[in-house]
Amino acid sequence: MSHVGVPRGTVRKRRSLALLTTGVLTIPVLAGCTSGGEETSRGVPQDIAPTARQAVADGSTVNWAVDAMPATFNAFQADADSATLRITGALLPTLFPMDKFGRPKLNPDYLESAKIIEREPKQVVLYKLNQQAVWSDGREIGAPDFVAQWRALRGKDSAFWTARNSGYERIEKIERGADDLQVRVTFAKPYADWRALFSPLYPKEITGSPDSFNDGARTTLKNTAGPFVLRGVSKAKGTVTLARNPRWWGDKAKLDTLVFRAVAAGDRTEALADGTVDVADIDAATADRIALARRDRGSNGQPPAHGPGSETTPAAALRSWALAHGSDEEAAEIAQAAREKNRKAVVAYIAEQKALRDFAVRKSLEPAYTQLALNGESGPLADDRVRRAVARALDREELARTVLGPLGLPAKPLGSHLALAGQPGYKDGSGALGDQNTKEAQALLADAGWTRGGAAQPPKDTKAGSEAEKKGDQGDKGEESDAEGAKEAAEKKTAEGAQSEKAGRDTEEKEAEREKAEKAEKAEKAEKKEAEGENAEGEKADQASEDSAASRDEGLYIVGEDNKPGGHAPAQAASTGGASAIHVLASGRTAATQSAALRRQAGALGEDGAVAAQDKQPGGAAGAYAPVGTAAPAPAAAKGQLGKDGKALTLRFVLPSGPGSQSLRSVGDKIAVMLEKIGIGTEIIKVPDESYFKDHVASGAYDLALYSWPATAYPATDGRPIYAKPEPATDGSLLVEQNYTRVGTDHIDQLFDQAAAELDEKAARELLKQADARIWAAAGSIPLFQRPQLVAVDKKLANVGAFGFAAPRYQDIGFKNRQAAGSPADRKK
Numbered sequence: 001m002s003h004v005g006v007p008r009g010t011v012r013k014r015r016s017l018a019l020l021t022t023g024v025l026t027i028p029v030l031a032g033c034t035s036g037g038e039e040t041s042r043g044v045p046q047d048i049a050p051t052a053r054q055a056v057a058d059g060s061t062v063n064w065a066v067d068a069m070p071a072t073f074n075a076f077q078a079d080a081d082s083a084t085l086r087i088t089g090a091l092l093p094t095l096f097p098m099d100k101f102g103r104p105k106l107n108p109d110y111l112e113s114a115k116i117i118e119r120e121p122k123q124v125v126l127y128k129l130n131q132q133a134v135w136s137d138g139r140e141i142g143a144p145d146f147v148a149q150w151r152a153l154r155g156k157d158s159a160f161w162t163a164r165n166s167g168y169e170r171i172e173k174i175e176r177g178a179d180d181l182q183v184r185v186t187f188a189k190p191y192a193d194w195r196a197l198f199s200p201l202y203p204k205e206i207t208g209s210p211d212s213f214n215d216g217a218r219t220t221l222k223n224t225a226g227p228f229v230l231r232g233v234s235k236a237k238g239t240v241t242l243a244r245n246p247r248w249w250g251d252k253a254k255l256d257t258l259v260f261r262a263v264a265a266g267d268r269t270e271a272l273a274d275g276t277v278d279v280a281d282i283d284a285a286t287a288d289r290i291a292l293a294r295r296d297r298g299s300n301g302q303p304p305a306h307g308p309g310s311e312t313t314p315a316a317a318l319r320s321w322a323l324a325h326g327s328d329e330e331a332a333e334i335a336q337a338a339r340e341k342n343r344k345a346v347v348a349y350i351a352e353q354k355a356l357r358d359f360a361v362r363k364s365l366e367p368a369y370t371q372l373a374l375n376g377e378s379g380p381l382a383d384d385r386v387r388r389a390v391a392r393a394l395d396r397e398e399l400a401r402t403v404l405g406p407l408g409l410p411a412k413p414l415g416s417h418l419a420l421a422g423q424p425g426y427k428d429g430s431g432a433l434g435d436q437n438t439k440e441a442q443a444l445l446a447d448a449g450w451t452r453g454g455a456a457q458p459p460k461d462t463k464a465g466s467e468a469e470k471k472g473d474q475g476d477k478g479e480e481s482d483a484e485g486a487k488e489a490a491e492k493k494t495a496e497g498a499q500s501e502k503a504g505r506d507t508e509e510k511e512a513e514r515e516k517a518e519k520a521e522k523a524e525k526a527e528k529k530e531a532e533g534e535n536a537e538g539e540k541a542d543q544a545s546e547d548s549a550a551s552r553d554e555g556l557y558i559v560g561e562d563n564k565p566g567g568h569a570p571a572q573a574a575s576t577g578g579a580s581a582i583h584v585l586a587s588g589r590t591a592a593t594q595s596a597a598l599r600r601q602a603g604a605l606g607e608d609g610a611v612a613a614q615d616k617q618p619g620g621a622a623g624a625y626a627p628v629g630t631a632a633p634a635p636a637a638a639k640g641q642l643g644k645d646g647k648a649l650t651l652r653f654v655l656p657s658g659p660g661s662q663s664l665r666s667v668g669d670k671i672a673v674m675l676e677k678i679g680i681g682t683e684i685i686k687v688p689d690e691s692y693f694k695d696h697v698a699s700g701a702y703d704l705a706l707y708s709w710p711a712t713a714y715p716a717t718d719g720r721p722i723y724a725k726p727e728p729a730t731d732g733s734l735l736v737e738q739n740y741t742r743v744g745t746d747h748i749d750q751l752f753d754q755a756a757a758e759l760d761e762k763a764a765r766e767l768l769k770q771a772d773a774r775i776w777a778a779a780g781s782i783p784l785f786q787r788p789q790l791v792a793v794d795k796k797l798a799n800v801g802a803f804g805f806a807a808p809r810y811q812d813i814g815f816k817n818r819q820a821a822g823s824p825a826d827r828k829k
Contacts, residue, residue, distance in 0.1 A: 043422020047362040051760050051798035056254045056814040065263040065280035074217040080165040090810040091224040095805035102423035104195045104713045109250040123190045127183040132249035135203050135223045143176045143183045147202035152213050159210035166717050167197050190757040193714040193765050227253040227811035238262035254814030265660045270425050273352040278794040287718035287790050293356035308345035359792045362801030367711035367787035369414050372782040375703050376743035387779035393678045400785040404662050407788050414783040417775045418715035418768050425765040432773035441678045455643025469487050515572035642679035650681040651703035654696045658689035697740050716755040723775050725749050743780025
């Protein structure tokens with residue numbers, strides 16, 4: 001299941017060209033900086049119900065949910081996505097898949113051995129292939145396949161549309177070894193991550209020409225070499241069907257067929273319940289549904305205490321029954337329809353819950369981490385002191401608890417950009433930046449010139465006699481003229497009032513009698529509608545509760561479409577045709593405070609929100625008619641906000657708005673509160689999920705953003721393009737590929753280059769630790785936590801679930817022996 005904030009296809013595209021941005025940071029003695037942690041911290045184990053192959057039944061079909069139909073089956077193209085990688089993993093050779101500890105491990109199904117046999121004068125790697133390894137057409141896997149893939153991906157022929165060439169450009173030549181089963185690869189430059197190459201390995205029929213590479217593998221794979229072969233693709237049904245490979249030389253696949261089915265995240269609960277899928281990545285809400293279903297197994301047919309109608313009180317149920325059977329036919333009809341709708345919803349919910357009992361939630365930590373990205377290209381965050389202040393304001397442990405705690409997973413913040421807990425070489429390097437410290441954060445901001453009164457100070461380059469001041473002088477003259485006119489008008493009104501005073505008294509007596517009669521009539525009506533009034537009050541209370549809950553859930557308030565917090569809404573909504581509209585939102589609490597402050601300025605409210613005492617007296621509120629140009633008082637929530645040169649320190653915080661991004665928004669809300677404590681304001685901008693990354697993060701239209709990067713066994717190769725120093729293009733723009741924070745340094749680049757060329761693994765890890773310390777100190781990317789991995793699986797299935805770091809062994813997946821082979825394929829719940 002894909003998640004908002006994960007760059008599309010990044011698992012493979014991390015190995016690509018470097019990004020260019022600005023920002024050089026000089027930090028003394030970073031190599032030894034650390035906040036502790038062991039060389040190899042213990043990670044969370046995978047949860048796949050491991051079962052010996054002899055205990056797994058032969059036959060049957062498994063339906064596995066993916067987010068969407070793959071755009072291509074070529075994993076090296078720019079639009080390859082998670083479905084591409086999931087499916088090709090069962091069809092094509094991966095020479096060094098990751099194991100459960102996040103380490104590359106030789107795959108004996110394809111290799112007998114692979115090692116460096118020469119280091120001087122040039123690095124030479126010798127691959128010895130499994131002599132049984134063949135493509136599905138019967139041809140042996142050999143050197144021609146390696147050569148064709150190298151030529152397609154080395155970057156010298158632009159006719160091949162590739163998304164990356166990292167590592168392949170370092171190869172000087174590939175040749176046959178002592179026999180057809182040996183492949184000898186010579187490198188022009190040393191390459192430590194040579195195990196990353198040739199995975200997946202495509203047959204020469206696909207990589208041998210630009211036409212077959214660009215188009216031939218987009219919709220089909222005719223020649224494969226995995227435990228399964230591609231049987232068919234149905235766009236109408238949204239399925240990709242794999243069948244057992246009759247030429248597979250390794251352990252025979254337990255399943256007859258494996259179907260990958262496109263199911264949107266919001267439809268997965270229903271798909272699980274009706275038997276459409278057997279395996280699906282899920283969110284926390286669906287996991288809760290499954291947990292409740294299994295808990296209610298022994299309820300003896302009693303209706304669940306959750307789901308539709310579960311929050312209806314006895315009084316509300318009685319009112320609903322009374323309305324449905326009352327004398328008011330129209331009201332009765334509406335109430336009966338609502339009751340029938342609710343009844344059907346309850347029946348459907350109970351049926352779904354009964355079906356969900358057959359599933360288990362297998363959970364671990366996903367091989368990916370969520371980070372807070374700080375865009376250092378321009379604005380306040382171009383100053384490394386402000387970026388470090390933001391980082392020092394964050395309580396990363398609290399943020400980790402927000403997401404991982406409710407799921408029962410270890411809520412420990414991540415301490416590295418280049419390795420995850422449990423991987424070799426992992427060590428917490430956050431000490432290079434420092435732990436959460438409000439005072440230190442405030443000191444950094446003060447050093448950068450951001451002060452409490454800075455927002456009210458004019459810019460330093462403001463000149464005397466400016467246009468604004470001249471306009472102010474003209475305004476003062478106009479005010480004097482207006483005051484004289486107002487005085488004359490007041491004298492005239494006083495004279496007219498004296499003449500009409502007597503008539504006014506007569507009128508007042510008549511009005512008093514009329515008001516008395518109206519009050520009596522209202523009292524009589526009130527008695528008749530007392531019962532109705534009670535019902536209405538209940539409904540209003542329910543609505544108020546819903547509104548309050550919605551406010552707490554979102555914590556956001558739409559303040560206009562002009563990209564300015566607190567701006568007046570236009571009289572008529574602008575058309576959103578063509579370009580997508582962006583709604584700028586502010587904290588609901590802040591918006592309410594601002595509203596109250598503005599009303600107080602007009603004399604409408606007192607400090608406690610009640611009508612001010614002076615409003616009840618002649619003359620109105622003091623200061624309600626301030627001279628033109630008088631600055632409005634700052635809202636209460638903004639009184640502690642920092643500023644400089646007349647500008648408040650406010651950062652644009654872009655967050656996705658979709659229903660599947662609630663946890664990300666919760667983290668964003670907490671971050672905004674933490675920043676508020678040190679005087680930094682946040683302008684929260686909620687955008688559609690589909691445009692979040694491409695139109696905002698990748699384009700740089702943000703100050704703060706939350707998104708994720710996948711784990712890698714090859715940080716020297718995959719990490720460099722993410723953290724490389726920016727450099728301007730010939731047209732003055734920045735060449736950005738994956739460094740979306742636009743923060744980098746020369747030293748970081750040098751450390752990555754050295755690590756990539758270092759063939760001693762221990763020395764390479766030390767260089768990467770130094771690079772990680774520098775990345776922490778630059779404060780462009782703040783790792784928060786490793787993401788949770790929740791997978792709903794038919795509880796009778798074995799060797800599948802939350803894999804963690806490890807690649808699935810598709811040939812071992814199947815139903816346990818006591819389940820009759822074949823029956824799960826037609827299971828309907």
